Amino acid sequence: xxxxxxxxxxxxxxxxxxxxxxxxxxxxxxxxxxxxxxxxxxxxxxxxxxxxxxxxxxxxxxxxxxxxxxxxxxxxxxxxxxxxxxxxxxxxxxxxxxxxxxxxx
Numbered sequence: 001x002x003x004x005x006x007x008x009x010x011x012x013x014x015x016x017x018x019x020x021x022x023x024x025x026x027x028x029x030x031x032x033x034x035x036x037x038x039x040x041x042x043x044x045x046x047x048x049x050x051x052x053x054x055x056x057x058x059x060x061x062x063x064x065x066x067x068x069x070x071x072x073x074x075x076x077x078x079x080x081x082x083x084x085x086x087x088x089x090x091x092x093x094x095x096x097x098x099x100x101x102x103x104x105x
Contacts, residue, residue, distance in 0.1 A: 016024060030041055031047045031049075032047070033045060033046050033047060033050070053072070055075070056072040056073075057073075057075070058072075058073040059071060059073055060072075060073050060074055
């Protein structure tokens with residue numbers, strides 16, 4: 001099953017087994033994704049409003065306990081390099097320098 005708010009596009013889909021589902025009604029309606037098999041591979045059909053962006057062709061799969069977490073796989077490195085822009089000016093300003101190791105050949 002998949003947690004998704006109706007009408008929103010999520011970058012990450014979280015699939016839960018029935019044991020993880022909330023026992024009482026919540027304010028956010030839960031939508032159900034269909035799970036099936038096609039050509040020997042398991043498939044998940046996402047309901048409308050819970051799909052990945054059209055540009056997403058592959059996803060990373062991470063197991064978190066009994067949950068499966070799908071995250072879009074980036075198509076380029078731009079997001080990786082943007083992280084450097086988000087660090088503070090003093091990032092790594094003070095760091096321990098270890099002595100050069102002497103190696104015997």
